[in-house]
Amino acid sequence: MDALPIPSTHAGQHGLAALLAQPRTALIGLDFDGTLAPIVADPEQARAHPGAVPALAALAPEVASVAVITGRPPEVAVRYGGFAGVPGLEHLTVLGHYGAERWDAATGEVTAPPPHPGVAAVRAELPALLERAGAGEGTWIEEKGRALAVHTRRAADPQAAFESLRAPLADLATRHGLIVEPGRMVLELRPPGMDKGVALLDHARAIGAGCVVYAGDDLGDLPAFAAIEKLRTGGTPGLLICSGSTEVAELAERADLVVDGPEGVVDLLGALAAQLASSAPS
Template sequence: MEAILKDPSGAVIGLDFDGTLSPIVPDPASAKIHPAAPDVLAELGAHVGAVVIVTGRPVATALELGPGLTGVPGLVVLGHYGFERWEDGRVSAPPPPPGVPRAAAELPLLLDSLGLHDVSIEDKGRAVAVHTRRAPDPEGAFAALREPLAALAAKHGLVIEPGRMVLELRPPGMDKGHALGLFLAERDARSVMFVGDDLGDLAAFDAVRASGLPGVTVCSGSAEVTALAERADIVVDGPDGVVALLRELTTAFSRS
């Protein structure tokens, strides 16, 4: 934190989206960014080297759920764990992997065979996720799905990413840690902070430590996931706590 405060122009501030900038809700399609987050990020972006959102969501979805983000100075959004990139109003990405639509086509029959009719499928284009939060027994449904979905992912050359009552099938070769590490090298960062809430953010925490830069990891705390809190330098109380921490940073920058 001292390095970030002393040299903000060399700092990269990385953030997850769901559970970090946006509260977790039963229906992922109805998620919305914390109402204060865009303004706080805009203030932050005026001081630091870069603000980068690293999310499993498609870039377009993250921007749709986060109105106002496009006004954040120098913002970069790395969607689909880094396979997609939004910067200066433009999106770049490799072609979609063929295994995702094939797995998505098989999912309804698989869920029906398991008797899981109250889970929801989210087709992200470059990934497909199964959410169990709205099932009568969310944790039981999650446990019942892990092995069958892992087998389905392997069949189509995908990997499975567990999260907060969600199992996501996505292409291998990229995760939040790899995406963040590449971004830090590209920007010639001199310090880094990453804020996340879920298991997929552990790779980004590892990237902060592997970078060799002065860095700080922040957990947007919840009762659902404790692994991040155990590894974080700072734990805050959900998206409200994240926004408060970022506001403290902007206030400190303004005073210096």
């Protein structure tokens, strides 16, 4: 991508213009899986696109903050992303578990509150529930520390397995004070009040962001989109970017700009970094 694309909405165009005019006040928020890293059948094999770290390292010094906001534990996202010890990323923040845990590149430390007790209770009951539900081979549990995710992507019929588990998992979550968040062939059980919108708003307010950009690919990114829409109503410009997926049409419909998956996100970040560097005062 040699030139920056033009957002399809007036609000998006205003957000991009504000970012280019005052980059030092801008917050760049990014999902990890499906946005910086391609979606893979086994989430433990997910790794950032090869161009992600160079693009982020070029962009981060030009803006107020770059924040990766993910449902993963922050140390996992840091390891899979290759973010630690990279020159230029000293001010990168990873808000893991939807903001419940925070990793700062400057210190390499993770800060976190105590976990919700309902997660341990669900962890104990979940295997038996899946067996009773006849989830079948290919459906499996991902341990996320402060949350648990049930994946159906490797099942014989991923969509049928996904739909059959929605109700029993919702019942289980409710009994233990948790919620269920659906995604791309995954159902995540986690405490309420943990979402990417809350994390993005809290971080934007903490740094006094004058413009907020967010890129995501899945239903779990909709709260972050809503957060930017809320900021816009209060006069803070913003830009919504969808890392294109045919699986989540709703996100693309809400976005100001749709790019071609993680490769498109990396291209966009690189083009943005190049333009900001070329226009910076010498």
